[in-house]
Amino acid sequence: MYKASDPRKGGRPPFDAVLMFKVLVLQQFYNLSDDQTEFQIRDRYSFCRFLGLSPEGRVPDAKTIWVFRERLKQLALTDQLFGQVLSQIDAAGFTARKGQIVDAALVPVPCQRNRRDKNARIKAGDPPQEWSEAKRRQKDVQARWTQKHGQSHYGYKNHLSVDNQHKVIRHYAVTSAEVHDSQVFERLLDERNSSGDVWADSAYRDQTREQALARAGYRSHIHRKGSRKRALNEREQAANRKRSKVRARVEHIFAQQANRLIRTIGIARAEVKIGMMNLVYNMRRLAWLTG
DNA sequence: CATTAATGCTACGAGATGGA
DNA sequence: TCCATCTCGTAGCATTAATG
Numbered sequence: 212m213y214k215a216s217d218p219r220k221g222g223r224p225p226f227d228a229v230l231m232f233k234v235l236v237l238q239q240f241y242n243l244s245d246d247q248t249e250f251q252i253r254d255r256y257s258f259c260r261f262l263g264l265s266p267e268g269r270v271p272d273a274k275t276i277w278v279f280r281e282r283l284k285q286l287a288l289t290d291q292l293f294g295q296v297l298s299q300i301d302a303a304g305f306t307a308r309k310g311q312i313v314d315a316a317l318v319p320v321p322c323q324r325n326r327r328d329k330n331a332r333i334k335a336g337d338p339p340q341e342w343s344e345a346k347r348r349q350k351d352v353q354a355r356w357t358q359k360h361g362q363s364h365y366g367y368k369n370h371l372s373v374d375n376q377h378k379v380i381r382h383y384a385v386t387s388a389e390v391h392d393s394q395v396f397e398r399l400l401d402e403r404n405s406s407g408d409v410w411a412d413s414a415y416r417d418q419t420r421e422q423a424l425a426r427a428g429y430r431s432h433i434h435r436k437g438s439r440k441r442a443l444n445e446r447e448q449a450a451n452r453k454r455s456k457v458r459a460r461v462e463h464i465f466a467q468q469a470n471r472l473i474r475t476i477g478i479a480r481a482e483v484k485i486g487m488m489n490l491v492y493n494m495r496r497l498a499w500l501t502g
Numbered sequence: 503c504a505t506t507a508a509t510g511c512t513a514c515g516a517g518a519t520g521g522a
Numbered sequence: 523t524c525c526a527t528c529t530c531g532t533a534g535c536a537t538t539a540a541t542g
Binding site: 219220221222223224244245246247274277281321344345348349474475476480 | 530531532533534538539540541542
């Protein structure tokens with residue numbers, strides 16, 4: 212799937228694609244910048260051994276890593292890589308079971324320091340033309356602010372579904388942070404789960420969705436929300452507490468990897484980074500499951 | 503020599519730091 | 523508190539290296 216050129220024509224041979232993929236895995240695992248990754252590969256024996264390189268030999272340059280990630284973006288290969296890991300997890304016997312949990316994690320990026328008028332124009336989809344080309348490519352015009360629990364967050368959102376048995380990420384979707392969780396719910400549903408149970412917090416609650424889920428054979432455990440007109444009664448509250456118990460067991464797993472700042476600029480690159488984040492999470496999960 | 507990818511160079515943004 | 527300056531990081535073009 213990753214083959215750019217015709218080897219008969221000659222040209223400088225690239226680093227092995229599998230090697231480069233492993234570099235990205237290391238980078239994500241230890242949360243390193245491109246330059247740090249290059250440095251640490253040279254510096255750490257364990258990295259070299261994992262990659263099958265010798266520290267005296269040639270090691271991919273920071274830019275080579277960047278260019279490789281850029282290639283993944285252009286060819287839209289992140290999803291395929293994620294899928295490959297997923298099918299290996301399935302093959303190891305950890306197929307999706309006992310229902311699924313849908314949730315979203317915020318992925319912060321460095322806050323923009325724009326003036327108010329510029330921000331208004333960016334939000335309207337009209338980024339300032341007076342910025343020089345060099346400046347424009349350093350400005351993220353796709354990240355957005357959002358509120359959660361009374362706090363402001365800036366960046367993107369990693370929407371995902373996890374199976375309840377193994378806590379493996381089965382589907383994910385990346386949007387800017389302002390997109391409401393509820394808007395991508397259907398894309399995340401995993402129809403291959405052996406159980407039709409679905410848990411989610413009250414942000415996803417919606418009358419037509421409940422009906423659609425039931426028609427499709429799912430059993431919804433989405434939290435009920437109270438309204439100003441009518442608070443939840445005793446029985447509904449008890450049901451919500453029961454649902455929370457299932458969701459609480461994934462929250463702390465996300466906590467360890469969520470809220471990790473990424474520094475890429477634009478949503479396309481954020482997608483690659485977040486895809487790798489989810490992929491590496493699944494790899495760790497598989498390692499934990501196999502002991 | 504043509505071709506391809508690795509790497510060098512440079513511009514730039516954001517956050518940290520430290521002095522006035 | 524303000525702001526100059528330093529550090530770290532990304533982006534993209536220019537240049538160089540390695541192949542048939």
